[in-house]
Amino acid sequence: MFDILKILITFILTGFVGVFISHKFQQKNNQNQLRIKKAEKKAAELKAIRDNFEKLSSERIYRTRQIISSINEKSLTDKEREGYQDSVIDWNKNLNAMFFDLSSHKLYEFAIRIEIDVHNELATAHLEIKKEIKNNKSVIPADLVMALKSTNRAYESARKVTKSLTDIADNRWDEIKDYDSEPLTYSNIHQASTITLLIALFHKSPLRLRINRSRLNR
Known part of the structure; x- marks a missing residue:
């Protein structure tokens, strides 16, 4: 009984968190569209x-x-x-x-x-x-x-x-x-894709490259 209740609570919380995060992303996206x-x-x-x-x-x-x-x-x-x-x-x-x-x-x-x-x-x-x-x-x-x-x-x-x-x-x-992008810097290099990092290795001015902006920071 306890296990079923635990599963049920976990399911509800997971659903709630998912809806909350989705709502936040949608809200951010709407705000970004208005700014654009x-x-x-x-x-x-x-x-x-x-x-x-x-x-x-x-x-x-x-x-x-x-x-x-x-x-x-x-x-x-x-x-x-x-x-x-x-x-x-x-x-x-x-x-x-x-x-x-x-x-x-x-x-x-x-x-x-x-x-x-x-x-x-x-x-x-x-x-x-x-x-x-x-x-x-x-x-x-x-x-x-x-x-x-x-x-x-x-x-x-x-x-x-x-x-x-x-x-x-x-x-x-x-x-x-x-x-929707930002300049590649030492502080955000961990967000760069593998392809971007490979290009940066051979690029004359790697800090002029751009990466996708983190959706949480938009």
Whole structure:
């Protein structure tokens, strides 16, 4: 009788422990999936911010260079003037929203860089262009040279910002891709598979290898 009771208690406890562990793993897995989805959403948002900045800055810089060239050649058309004005309006209209989006991703330093190194340079060029169009006088070469130099500096800065945002977005995608793994270290080498250990023996930089993250540590 005692043996049967012992077996019954053992069976119940084993089942309970199994259900408990299964529940914990499922709970962890659900939490991980939520984290991954959130990280994917953030990475996609940053890519969209980058694309929007690249589109707006490219259009503004192109139109600025175009109108400088046309004024210099005394061949400015109404279509070119309207295209330039539209690019200025689009840029200014989206600037604050862009700053807010960058700040929400804890990238406020990029908002500052865009304002100082891109927007202010384009604003300097705009003042000279506006003066020439408004006064409708003969072109002062020095003014246009300054406007073109400001535009070129804005272009270089915009290019660097775009590259930096691209690198950050790519790193975030890599973090998502590598979420279920971790770098091979001396502290987790016991978790590495036999194949990974064999590869590490002949690998030039074995600590650059990755192993599956322990499910209990996810």
